[in-house]
Amino acid sequence: MEPLDDRVARRLAEIKEQERGLDREEAARAAEKADPGAAVVQRRKGSGLRSFLFLTGILVLAAGLLGTAVTLSRLAGKDFSDARREGQATVGRCVEHGPLSTRGFGYWQACEVDITWDDGQREEVTAGVVFDSADTGTTVRVGDLGRDRTTRLLARADVEARPWLRWIGYAVGFLALLPTFVGVLLLREVLRFRRSR
Incomplete structure (x- = not known):
């Protein structure tokens, strides 16, 4: 067994070595604070x-x-019961948009529509998402939901809204x-x- 004095001396030497290491780290941090440009940032390749x-x-x-x-939200459709007025829309020429647009993913069509409202007024609008080329030449019952900027919002009577999808x-x-x-x-x-x- 090793004498007690030798063990104490060896342990003191280890402690002093640890203190010197901590002093070196503290000096490096102090130098880095004094001159931030001296700090080297190591970045891995790639x-x-x-x-x-x-x-x-x-x-x-x-x-x-x-x-x-x-x-x-586009596929959810509009609720016909929210219409302010109703009328008959005759669908004209349609133009396809997509696959990426402000209306989301997939293809959709904007159609020129001639609407005769029940109060006798006539209006020609371009309606997006409500009609497609299969409706060209047909008359569809529609409801007026107002305007969104420059576009007339329409809802079809024969298409049920799906609010859960919205x-x-x-x-x-x-x-x-x-x-x-x-x-x-x-x-x-x-x-x-x-x-x-």
Whole structure:
């Protein structure tokens, strides 16, 4: 067995070596605070590409969820019982839009429609999403839901609204907020890092 004095001396030497190591670390931190430009940031090779791909993935996920929310809302249709007035619409020429648009994913058509309201007024409008080319030349019972900016909102009497689909769209849109927020924060940090270099 080792004498007590030798063990104490060896343990004291270990403690002093640990103190010297801590002093070196503290001196390095103090030097870094004094001159932040002296601090060396080590980045692994390819980390810029990985960061770019991750950011792109987050933003594509957010855009996909938002597009899905808009698509579900479009497919829900409008409720005919909310109409302010009713009339007969004769569908003319239709133009197809899509597959990606402000109305979401998939193809939809905007048609020129000649409407004769029950009060005798006539109106020519271009209605999107309500009609398609299969309705060309036919007369359809419609309801007036008012205006949205420059567009007349119409609801068909022969198409039942699906409000549950609109609520699912709202939920998906709410889920899209998280990746959108994360993507914006990541983009801000990437731009801030590039600017500071």
